[in-house]
Amino acid sequence: MPINLLPTDLSPKGPVVRIAALVRSVAVISFSLLLITGLGISAFFIVNSLQIKNLNSANEELKGSIKSLEVTEQGLVLVRDRLGKVKQVLAQDSGADETAGLSKFITQVPSGVEMQEAIISKDGVETTFLATASTSLVQLMAGVISQESFKSVELVSFSFNPNAGYVVSFNLKTK
Numbered sequence: 601m602p603i604n605l606l607p608t609d610l611s612p613k614g615p616v617v618r619i620a621a622l623v624r625s626v627a628v629i630s631f632s633l634l635l636i637t638g639l640g641i642s643a644f645f646i647v648n649s650l651q652i653k654n655l656n657s658a659n660e661e662l663k664g665s666i667k668s669l670e671v672t673e674q675g676l677v678l679v680r681d682r683l684g685k686v687k688q689v690l691a692q693d694s695g696a697d698e699t700a701g702l703s704k705f706i707t708q709v710p711s712g713v714e715m716q717e718a719i720i721s722k723d724g725v726e727t728t729f730l731a732t733a734s735t736s737l738v739q740l741m742a743g744v745i746s747q748e749s750f751k752s753v754e755l756v757s758f759s760f761n762p763n764a765g766y767v768v769s770f771n772l773k774t775k
Contacts, residue, residue, distance in 0.1 A: 695721055698724060698725045701725070701772070702718060702772070705743070705747050705750075709740065712731060712735075712736030713731045713739070714729065714730045715727060716728040716729060716730050724773040724774065725770075725772045725774075726756070726771050728769045728770075730764060730765055731768065732765040740768065749774065749775070750775070751773045751774060752773040753770055753773075754770065754771040754772075754773075755768070756769040757769040
């Protein structure tokens with residue numbers, strides 16, 4: 601037991617002792633809450649700073665990925681554009697095969713036969729010939745039939761003009 605050298609009349613009375621004990625316990629609890637809150641806030645800032653660091657590094661990785669994908673996308677756009685132009689060129693009517701077949705055929709046209717008109721398209725060749733004599737007409741027909749450059753030969757029109765001769769029109773389809 602502790603020795604109290606103070607007179608007993610100076611010692612605090614019952615209600616004051618209870619209030620002092622209550623204030624002391626409130627102070628201890630408040631100090632404990634302050635320490636716990638301080639530690640919690642410190643932990644919160646540390647965790648948030650680590651998350652911010654991780655998010656910044658992920659953001660930088662994504663920026664690098666986006667830059668590399670932009671280059672890839674530009675390449676794809678250029679390739680798509682070129683493919684569109686290639687399709688456009690391939691879709692155009694060239695008539696190169698038809699022209700080659702017609703030039704082979706024209707070298708075999710007999711004398712007395714004159715080509716009046718030739719319309720060349722990708723689908724085929726429409727030609728009109730004028731033959732002055734029936735023998736040259738027969739030779740022209742034989743030449744058209746024996747021509748191997750064309751898949752099909754269609755006789756579109758056949759007429760006779762006493763002043764000019766025989767007018768024959770063909771529709772020639774290439775192979």
